[in-house]
Amino acid sequence: MASTVFIVGVLGNIISGLVYLSPLKTFWRIVKKRSTEDFSSIPYILTLMNAILWIYYGITKPDSFLIATINGFGAAAQIVYILIFLVFISPRMRARTTLLVGLLDVGLAAAAILFTHFMLQGDVRIDVVGFICDCSGMLAYASPLAAMKTVITTKSVEFMPFLLTFSTLLNGGFWTLYALLAKDFLVGVPNGIGFLLGIAQLILYGIYHRYRPLKKVTDNLEDGLQNDPLIPASDFVS
Numbered sequence: 001m002a003s004t005v006f007i008v009g010v011l012g013n014i015i016s017g018l019v020y021l022s023p024l025k026t027f028w029r030i031v032k033k034r035s036t037e038d039f040s041s042i043p044y045i046l047t048l049m050n051a052i053l054w055i056y057y058g059i060t061k062p063d064s065f066l067i068a069t070i071n072g073f074g075a076a077a078q079i080v081y082i083l084i085f086l087v088f089i090s091p092r093m094r095a096r097t098t099l100l101v102g103l104l105d106v107g108l109a110a111a112a113i114l115f116t117h118f119m120l121q122g123d124v125r126i127d128v129v130g131f132i133c134d135c136s137g138m139l140a141y142a143s144p145l146a147a148m149k150t151v152i153t154t155k156s157v158e159f160m161p162f163l164l165t166f167s168t169l170l171n172g173g174f175w176t177l178y179a180l181l182a183k184d185f186l187v188g189v190p191n192g193i194g195f196l197l198g199i200a201q202l203i204l205y206g207i208y209h210r211y212r213p214l215k216k217v218t219d220n221l222e223d224g225l226q227n228d229p230l231i232p233a234s235d236f237v238s
Contacts, residue, residue: 004181005178005181005182006066008174008177008178008181009066009067009178009182010066011174012066012070012171012174012175012178013066013069013070013073015167015170015171015174016070016073016074016171016175017070017073017074018167019164019167019168019171020073020074020077020078021077022164022167023044023081026039027081027084030084030085030088031084031088034088035088036085036088036089036090036093041081041082041085041089041097041100042100044078044081044082044085045078045082045097045100045101045104045105046104046136046139047074047078048075048078048079048082048101048104048105049104049105049108049109049136050071050133050136050137050139051071051072051074051075051078052071052075052105052109052113053109053112053113053129053132053133053136054067054068054071054133055067055068055071055072055075056112056113056116056129057126057129057130057133057186058071060116060125060126060129061126061129061130061184063182064182064184066178067187082097082101085097086098112129112132116128116129116132127186130184130186130187131186133186133190134186134189134190137190138190144168144194144197144198144200144201145197147160147201148160148197148200148201148204151204151205151208152204152208155208155211156208156211157204157205157208157209160201160204160205162205162209165198165201165202165205166198166202168194168197168198168201169195169198169199169201169202170198171191171194171198172191172192172193172194172195172196172197172198173195173198175187175188175191175194176188176191176192176195179191179192
């Protein structure tokens, strides 16, 4: 059983790593244009905070180092993304972004870690840290829901690529399986929800992938979508 859990966890690490790299195209566009345009840094800031908390969970709970490793990679990726934002964002927004990073990724994450480390012990500490991670992960669900709303509104899957949707489904599925094998309910909850949202997205893809919406409608919504979160739910990986 232990070897099966390890194999599933390694596969989950590989898939999650690919999902963490999914925004590279967006950031290459930012670097080429030397502007963040209307893209938001908030999803990446939230993902970094979530990854930091899951790293702590993976370190705190025995035999959960695979959770720590993938979220360590995810945290590193988000730091790079945020640094790119800080380089190319407007001076006014740079100050706000820096403040958010300080409050959420440094202040809030550090407060949660220090409180649970010094005030709690044993299984209670593990359960509380896992609960905090689950609450943080709930923020991820806005992204797939926003994408699904866009597909229904435009009757187009242009803004919900199949490969990203499928990888999100696989990611949630592997980590849900890992949680069942490892009997880790706290890992299973957010990834189980992510898996179900992945199924729902694939169903929408099957319904709307043949539709050809009017270009005017698509263009109008494309402008608005730049303000939507760009991180898939599975980027809040556990």
